[in-house]
Amino acid sequence: xxxxxxxxxxxxxxxxxxxxxxxxxxxxxxxxxxxxxxxxxxxxxxxxxxxxxxxxxxxxxxxxxxxxxxxxxxxxxxxxxxxxxxxxxxxxxxxxxxxxxxxxxxxxxxxxxx
Amino acid sequence: xxxxxxxxxxxxxxxxxxxxxxxxxxxxxxxxxxxxxxxxxxxxxxxxxxxxxxxxxxxxxxxxxxxxxxxxxxxxxxxxxxxxxxxxxxxxxxxxxxxxxxxxxxxxxxxx
Numbered sequence: 001x002x003x004x005x006x007x008x009x010x011x012x013x014x015x016x017x018x019x020x021x022x023x024x025x026x027x028x029x030x031x032x033x034x035x036x037x038x039x040x041x042x043x044x045x046x047x048x049x050x051x052x053x054x055x056x057x058x059x060x061x062x063x064x065x066x067x068x069x070x071x072x073x074x075x076x077x078x079x080x081x082x083x084x085x086x087x088x089x090x091x092x093x094x095x096x097x098x099x100x101x102x103x104x105x106x107x108x109x110x111x112x113x114x
Numbered sequence: 115x116x117x118x119x120x121x122x123x124x125x126x127x128x129x130x131x132x133x134x135x136x137x138x139x140x141x142x143x144x145x146x147x148x149x150x151x152x153x154x155x156x157x158x159x160x161x162x163x164x165x166x167x168x169x170x171x172x173x174x175x176x177x178x179x180x181x182x183x184x185x186x187x188x189x190x191x192x193x194x195x196x197x198x199x200x201x202x203x204x205x206x207x208x209x210x211x212x213x214x215x216x217x218x219x220x221x222x223x224x225x226x
Contacts, residue, residue: 033214042118042205042216043159058213090159099147099209100166105159 006106023091031094032074120217137206147209154202
């Protein structure tokens with residue numbers, strides 16, 4: 001019962017490279033989310049998905065691409081990484097969009113763009 | 115404009131004492147949820163407590179309780195009998211239009 005996992009846990013990449021962060025959940029939750037955490041900003045929503053093949057933008061979507069071909073996976077791709085995308089990235093999942101259903105967070109991926 | 119404001123970047127408390135973390139928020143909705151999340155050094159986000167706005171009774175979870183003042187749009191977290199394991203970042207969050215909006219966090223230090 002792994003719950004929600006993220007890989008890699010740490011990643012260093014160069015400016016301009018493409019990088020994909022993986023997120024996998026074992027609960028068959030409908031909703032999945034990507035957040036980034038930066039000092040002075042807390043967590044900010046990048047993208048979210050209500051179900052397979054349904055995604056929508058959050059607060060800070062520019063420079064990111066998501067897909068969700070399977071319910072359990074929600075990869076986040078930085079098509080051309082920039083230094084401003086250095087951050088800690090969290091994936092989360094929830095049974096529904098109702099706030100009575102808790103969002104469960106993965107352990108995070110620390111991404112450094114040099 | 116900041117929707118969720120945590121005005122205390124850092125707080126400290128002695129073990130076994132009580133500490134209160136502040137949070138104010140802004141929303142025009144009449145029914146909404148508020149949350150406190152804990153983030154220890156492991157980075158894992160852990161839900162501590164939640165409050166539904168239409169419930170007047172303040173939520174309580176063991177040593178954690180909230181003081182929810184709807185008119186003042188205030189949602190503070192009280193930690194009683196503080197333990198060393200309570201040391202972490204604490205984030206206040208508002209659920210609004212299908213999304214969680216987080217504050218900037220308060221770092222809590224616990225001294226023995």
